Amino acid sequence: RIPDVVIRRLPVYLRYLQQLMSYDVDTVSSQQMGHDLNLNPAQIRKDLSIFGDFGVKGMGYRVSELADKLSKILGLDKEIPIVLVGVGNLGAALCRYNRYQKSATKIVGLFDGHPAKIGQVHGSLEVRPMEELVDFVRQNNIKMAIITVPAAAAQSVCDALVAAGVKAILNFAPVLLNVPEGVRVQNSDVTVELQALAYYL
Amino acid sequence: RIPDVVIRRLPVYLRYLQQLMSYDVDTVSSQQMGHDLNLNPAQIRKDLSIFGDFGVKGMGYRVSELADKLSKILGLDKEIPIVLVGVGNLGAALCRYNRYQKSATKIVGLFDGHPAKIGQVHGSLEVRPMEELVDFVRQNNIKMAIITVPAAAAQSVCDALVAAGVKAILNFAPVLLNVPEGVRVQNSDVTVELQALAYYL
Ligand SMILES: NC(=O)c1ccc[n+]([C@@H]2O[C@H](COP(=O)([O-])OP(=O)(O)OC[C@H]3O[C@@H](n4cnc5c(N)ncnc54)[C@H](O)[C@@H]3O)[C@@H](O)[C@H]2O)c1
Ligand SMILES: NC(=O)c1ccc[n+]([C@@H]2O[C@H](COP(=O)([O-])OP(=O)(O)OC[C@H]3O[C@@H](n4cnc5c(N)ncnc54)[C@H](O)[C@@H]3O)[C@@H](O)[C@H]2O)c1
Incomplete structure (x- = not known):
């Protein structure tokens, strides 16, 4: 089992390599990567x-080859359809x-509990009512979801997603979600990010 | 020097302990923490x-005592004023x-480059023009900033913040910011979060 902290760095490497590719850079050293990403070059070499x-x-890493490898490792060589529940500000x-x-991680369905939101168009997606969530997730074999509803609604939305077959949830609501074994929750919180940053002041 | 990955876990522990305190829980074991946070209990014990x-x-950690200690370690025992530049959707x-x-990390100033945004009120804060940024940062001794402007504007906004004395930046724009030694940038990217989550599918 590879440590979570290593897995979390792989998309950061991938994003960086893709930025280099847009500047037609062919190779990059772990020193250069470390400097640009504010990471320890030895840690990068160890991860990879x-x-x-x-x-x-003597040359470092071939940028496009490494980017391809990382995409495959993360399972991004095929589209990963995602539903988002709670189409408010965030x-x-x-x-x-x-x-x-x-990115291969594509939002393909938007859902909201407020009648006034239903039918709103965001790009090519229309906001759907919560009654359609379970069928949509099952019919489209969706395994990943984003939760951006208020804290009080988050657990019940999570339960509906898990019951429909979702296995991975990115949660922005400030609550600890209860999920069964086999379902993974990742919490994203700007307050946690700011507090980690505060340590370095 | 404590590894960054350890520092990034401390606010997660703190948030969890604060959630326990709201339920009047006095003590918690590293096992329980590990289970609730989907982390390895031995890692938690090692971090702390x-x-x-x-x-x-035999009892575990005293919740409020540990929360106080973590707040002090992160420097959250005093208010940390923050400016946010780019008052759009995000x-x-x-x-x-x-x-x-x-949280001690408090947004105290909002700035935007679009004339139509100036004067908009968000809670108790009014959006100010970019001309006022440097004076505001200096006069209020602001050391931390959030960047939520489009990618093309991010580096110049970053330069203005650094010139005014900001030392820590939470960047949401999808670009790699160049900063001098002594200034820390933390990037937040929902795509990176989703891609890390994809690994576990
Ligand atoms: N983690 C972070 O960094 C961060 C940042 C900003 C906001 N948030 C959190 O994200 C959430 C959304 O914030 P926001 O500012 O977009 O709020 P918002 O009120 O603008 O949006 C919430 C949306 O959820 C919908 N909703 C409410 N109950 C629902 C339910 N039971 N089922 C389906 N949809 C429902 C509402 O109709 C609304 O459209 C909140 O929990 C907020 O605390 C987190
Ligand atoms: N990292 C993430 O997960 C994530 C998620 C959403 C959006 N974003 C990024 O965050 C940024 C903001 O997204 P959004 O949806 O809020 O966009 P938006 O267009 O709604 O908001 C951008 C704001 O920045 C202001 N602005 C533009 N140029 C400026 C300048 N030179 N100086 C000061 N203000 C300026 C605009 O007036 C506007 O109010 C974009 O870079 C977007 O790509 C990142």
């Missing part, structure tokens, strides 16, 4: 060596951002 | 032992969320 021997002596901003990113 | 001996044999959602959290 878990997955294979990608480095070329949900709308995340949906818009997702549209412009070229 | 870096900062002192908080555990009580910026507005973060500002609203920050208002409702009881």
Whole structure:
């Protein structure tokens, strides 16, 4: 089992390599990566060596080859459809951002509990009512979801998603979600990010 | 020097302990913490032992005592004023969320480059023009900032913040910011979060 903290760094490496590719950079050293990402180069080499021997002596890593390898490791070589529940301030901003990113993780369904939101269009997606959630998740074999509803509604939304077959949830509501074995929850919280940053002041 | 990955877990422990305190829980074991946070209990014990001996044999950790200690370690025992630049979809959602959290990390100033945004009120804060940013940061001795402007504007906003004395930046724009030694940038990206989650599917 690979430590979670290593897995969390892989998309950061991937994003960086994709930025280099947009500047037509062919190779990059772990030193350069470490400097740009504010990470320890030895840590980067150690992380990547878990997955294979990608480095070329004296040249560093081949950028596009390593990016492909990381995409495969993360399972991003095929589209990962996602539903988002709670199309408020935050949900709308995340949906818009997702549209412009070229990632395999694609929001394909928007759901909300408020009648006034139903039918609103965000890019090519229309907000659907919660009654349609379970059928939509099952019919489209959705395994991942984003929760951006208020804290009080989050657990019941989570339960509905899990019952429909979702296995991975990115939760923005400030509550600890209870899920059965086999379902993974990742919490994202700007307050936690700011507090970690505060340590370095 | 304590590894960054340990520092990033401390606010997660703190948030969890605060949730326990709201349920009047006095003590908690590392087993229970590990189960609730989906973390390895041995890792939790190792992280906390870096900062002192908080555990009580057979009882676990005293919740409020440990929460106080973690707040002090992170420097949250005093208010940390923050400016946010770019009061669009995402910026507005973060500002609203920050208002409702009881954290020491407090957004005290909002800035935006679009004339139509100036004067908009978010809670008790009014959006100010970019011309006022440097004076505001200097006069209020602000050391931390959030960037939620479009990618094309992010580096120039970052430069202005650094010139005014900001030392820690939470960046949401999808670009790698260049900063001098002594300034810390933390990037937050929902795509990176989703891609890390994809690994577990
Ligand atoms: N983690 C972070 O960094 C962060 C940042 C901002 C906001 N938040 C949190 O994200 C959530 C959303 O914030 P926001 O500012 O977008 O709020 P919002 O009120 O603008 O949006 C919430 C949306 O959820 C919908 N909703 C409410 N109950 C529902 C239910 N039972 N089923 C389906 N939909 C339901 C509402 O109709 C609304 O559209 C809140 O929990 C907030 O605390 C977290
Ligand atoms: N990291 C993430 O997970 C994530 C999620 C959503 C959006 N984003 C990013 O966050 C940023 C904001 O997204 P949004 O949906 O809120 O966009 P938005 O267009 O709604 O808001 C951007 C705001 O920045 C202001 N602005 C533009 N140029 C400026 C400048 N030079 N100086 C000061 N203010 C300026 C605009 O007036 C606007 O109010 C974008 O870069 C977007 O890509 C990131």
